[in-house]
Every structure is written in C-alpha cells, then in structure tokens.
Amino acid sequence: MNWLLVIAGAAVGAPLRYLTDRAVQSRHDTVFPWGTFTVNVTGCLVLGLLTGAVTAGAASSHVQLLLGTGLCGALSTYSTFSYETLRLAEDGARFYAAVNVVASVVAGLGAVFVGVTLAATLLS
DSSP states (O other): OHHHHHHHHHHHHHHHHHHHHHHHHHTOOSSSOHHHHHHHHHHHHHHHHHHHHHHTTSSOHHHIIIIIIIIIHHHSOHHHHHHHHHHHHHTTOHHHHHHHHHHHHHHHHHHHHHHHHHHHHHHO
16 A cells, blocks of 8 residues: 555656756746755755654645655656756856855755754644
8 A cells, every 4th residue: 555655756856856856947947956956945845844744643644655755756867866966067067066065965855954943833
C-alpha cells in the first residue's frame, strides 16, 4: 500500500516538475537554470510545510509518503541541479555555477524553515 502512495505522488510530481521548469525557463533569457531552482525551492517549501504538519499531528504518515516522498521526491531534483551546475562551470559560466550552488542551498534551507515555522504557527 505504501509504495502506491509514493507512485501516486510521483505521478503528479514528475510532470509538474517538467511543466513548471519549462514554463519558468521560457520566461528567462539567461543561462541560469531558473526552472530547476524554482521547482527545488518549491519542493523544499512543501516538504517543510508537510514536516511541520506531521510534527503537529495534523498529517499522517500516509500523507507524508504521498506528498513528501512521492510528490516532492519527483518535483525536486538534485541530479538536474548537479548536472546544470556542472554544465555552467564547463561552459565558462563559473559565476552562475557558484551562484546556483549558494542560492539553491540557502533558498532551499530557508524554504524548509519557513514551511516548518508556518505549519507550526498555523497548526498549534
């Protein structure tokens, strides 16, 4: 049963990642991977909200599997982040590669913190 929840979440998260990435990237005329950055930070925010909800007892482990492991696992993508960062560095855009690493880590951790804090505040 648990694996079906993960599959169902991933079945929504993967196309959502692709469509969001393409929509965001098409609006920016730059080598910076805004689409991947957006889906990764969004995934962190959703995971933070979910973690806060589970901690507060407002969400079950089944919801955590569906949304956390399934949806967020397929929505966010460390492999694409790594590939795009390497591609930027190899193409001579080392500044953008460094910005991508620093901004992704800072924004991702910030989004998780905001999500957990928001959930705790709203659900306490």
